[in-house]
Amino acid sequence: MPSFEPVTAALRVLEVLFALNRLKEASVGDLFRETGLNRPTIVRMLETLIHAGLVARHPSKPVYVTTGRTLELSSGYQKHEEMALAAAPILARLHTALQWPSDVSVFDGDAMVVARTSRSEGVLHFNRRPGYRAPLLGTSLGMAFLAFCDPRTRAQALAALAGSDDPWNAVVHDPETLERLLATVRDNGYASMNKDYSRTSYNGVASAIGVPVLIGGVAVGSLNLMYLRNSLDEADVVARFVAPLRAAAAEIADALSAMRGRQGSGGIP
Template sequence: MPSFEPVTAALRVLEVLRALNRLREASVGDLFRETGLNRPTIVRMLETLIHAGLVARHPTKAVYVTTGRTLELSSGYQTHEEMALAAAPILAQLHAALQWPSDVSVFDGDAMVVARTSRSEGVLHFNRRPGYRAPLLGTSLGLAFLAFCDPKTRARALAALTGSDDPWNAVIQDPASLDRRLARVREQGYASMNEDYSRTAYNGVASAIGVPVLIGGVAVGSLNLMYLRNSLDEADVVARFVAPLREAAAEISGALAGMRGG
């Protein structure tokens, strides 16, 4: 547990930086809608980030952009790189075969971090680049991982989510219900996106199924497939795509094992 209360100004400047990074370029109004912070606060946070060399004003438009210096902030995080390398050709093949985009992810404490995606190549252009943090109990990536990870990792992950007011985390207050949900994922071999998360993140128009990436029967990551709900219902998705998704996950597992010397 932290020893001291957080510095509110630091939390706000990081929130603005994360929002700007997601949007790629944004006006103060865009950041207001994204973060809910008041506009004077956003301006102060942007000025702070400009002084730090992490943000710049666009030369011709009334927007702000991140600078190359932001890459320094992620240079120490390497957990996703191995997964990204192993999965890259397999994701490309999967997308070519199924025509719907996929993400592969690794666990990071209280979320799944997207290591590689094929979203930019498909019909779904939602802003989910590598580095996006997918909620554990909201997404098929998170639920597939939790159902198949080792019990100690699962316990730590759920403890990290205690106190969250996100609606998809409410099930933590009902351990028996959560256990049944994860047991059902294990029985089926796949997870589905939480309805509350679909409504919050995609206005209910998109969903996903996800499967674990297993080594020795234990999840080391997860793989999903996104789809539009007005094009396919979940029964169709399960019937058509769970098997190839599992095959792709097994290929990624084999590639990882090969990279680790078997």
């Protein structure tokens, strides 16, 4: 638990920066609709971010954009890089074979961070860039990891979600139901996207199945496959794609293990 109350102004600055980063470019009105903060507050936060060199006004449109300096904010985070390197060629082959996009992710406290994706920009709104934080109890990535991770990690992750008001996190307050859900994932060998999360993030048109990336029987990450619900129902997805998805996850685990072995022996820097 935090030792002190958070600085509200700092939280608002970060909220505006996160929203602008998601939108890529935005007016004050866009940021108002995205954050719910009042417009004078948004303007003050933008001016603060401009002063810090993280945001700039667009030269020809009445919108704001992030600057290259925002890249410095991610330079210290390296946990996902190893997974991204191991998974890259496998994700590419999987996408070619199955024709639906996938993400591979690693655990980061209260979410799964997308390390690599085979999604591309397009009208389907499947695009999620590396660094996207997928909710643990809302996504197939999160549920697949939670079901197969070590108990201590699971307990810490669920404790971190206890204060959340997101609808997919309500089950954290019902341990028996949650354990039944996780047991079902373990029995089936795959997880499904929460319907509330699908409605919130994709207007209900998209869903996903996810499997763990296992080393020694313990999850070190997870892999999903996204699909459109009006093109496939979950039974079809399970019948056609769970087996190749699990095979790809096993390949990623082998590549990751081999990479760690070479690092340990000094084979790669």
